[in-house]
Amino acid sequence: MTTTPKSAPPFWVAQTKQLIRRRYARLASTDAFQPDPRTxxxxxxxxxxxxxxxxxxxxxAFSGCGWPAGDLDPAGLQTVIDLGCGGGLDSRFLAERLSANAQIIALDLTPEALTRARDTLTGAGGATVRLLAADMESLPLPDGCADAVIANAALNLATDKPAAFAEIVRVLRPGGHLVAADLVREGPLPPEILANPMAMATSLGGVTEEAELLAMLEGAGLRDISISGHCPFGPVMAVSVIATR
Ligand SMILES: C[S@@+](CC[C@H](N)C(=O)[O-])C[C@H]1O[C@@H](n2cnc3c(N)ncnc32)[C@H](O)[C@@H]1O
Structure with missing residues (x-):
């Protein structure tokens, strides 16, 4: 079971995205992403x-649940999209590993997160990073434009995950990779999370079971899917997701 209504009414979607934007705007503007970010x-x-x-x-600036930028082989990559880039740490790591003629599109729903990412990226060498305010469920990018898509703790925040995965498949070139860190759960969410109207915005309400995540990735047309590296993350598990278009 997922907490996202099967056919979510438009006002639920709009309100949820507004809560997500407000939360990440506050975290980005106050530098309150994580206590003890180094650890x-x-x-x-x-x-x-x-x-x-x-x-x-x-x-x-770290607010992730894994390190997808490190799981991606930078060799030959020309265009990489960082979905839900937040404070931009994965984008900075990758920028320093890609050639100067490569580009990273660091994309986020929350404009304040992009302002914060610009600070994080100051002084990073390597690839050009383009900051883009957009929704991962409707990407303003052409078909097949990316060699890879990364996402760190962002996919679970999509209110329509099949739409987000369909967009990832659309923008990836054939043979391109999705490399993500995300969250899965075993069984239903605890009642206190289900009852919390902020649950979607705090990254827990949108967490699916692993089988559901796998079915959505397959349903979008991705292949060679691996979900691995399970690691406890509060009441759910952080995992590394790798798949090919
Ligand atoms: C938990 S933070 C992770 C940030 C960053 N990837 C990191 O690892 O530090 C999730 C980010 O996803 C963004 N986000 C949430 N829903 C989104 C959507 N539909 N499209 C694009 N970004 C979204 C939020 O604004 C937030 O910055």
Whole structure:
């Protein structure tokens, strides 16, 4: 069972996205993404040596549940989309690994997150990073434009996940990869989360069971899907998702 209504009424979708925007605007503007971001980032897979060399402000920007930028082989990548880039730490890591003629499209629903990502990206060398305010469920990008799509703790926030996965498939070139860190649950969500109207915005209300996630990825047309690296994350599990278009 998912907490997202099967055919969500438009006002539910609009209100949920507004709550998500408000929450991440507040977190981005107050630098309150995570307590102890260093431990969280390194536990999630971010290399300690790279993290410790970051400017202080960039180092505070982690709000993920894994480290998809590190799971992606940068060789030959020309265009990478970072869905729900938040404070932009994955985009910075990748920018430093891609060639100067490559581009990263760091995309977020929340304009304040993009303002924060611009600070995080200050001084990063390598690829050009283009900041884009947009909804991952309706991407203002052409078909087949990306070699890879990454997403760190963002897919679970989509109010219409099949639409988000269909968009990922549309913008990936054939053979391109989705590399994501996300959350799955075993069984129903705890009643206190189900009863919380903020649940979608706090990343827990939209978490699906692993079988449901797999079915949505397959249904979108992705292949060679792997969901691995299960790691407890509050009442749910963080996982690494890799799939090919
Ligand atoms: C938990 S944060 C993760 C941020 C970043 N990826 C990281 O690892 O630090 C989730 C981000 O997804 C964004 N988001 C939520 N729903 C979205 C949507 N439908 N389209 C694009 N971004 C979205 C939020 O604004 C927020 O910045």
């Amino acid at each position: 969280k980032a390194i536990d999630a897979g971010c290399p300690a040596a790279w993290y410790d060399a970051l400017p202080v402000r960039a180092a505070q």
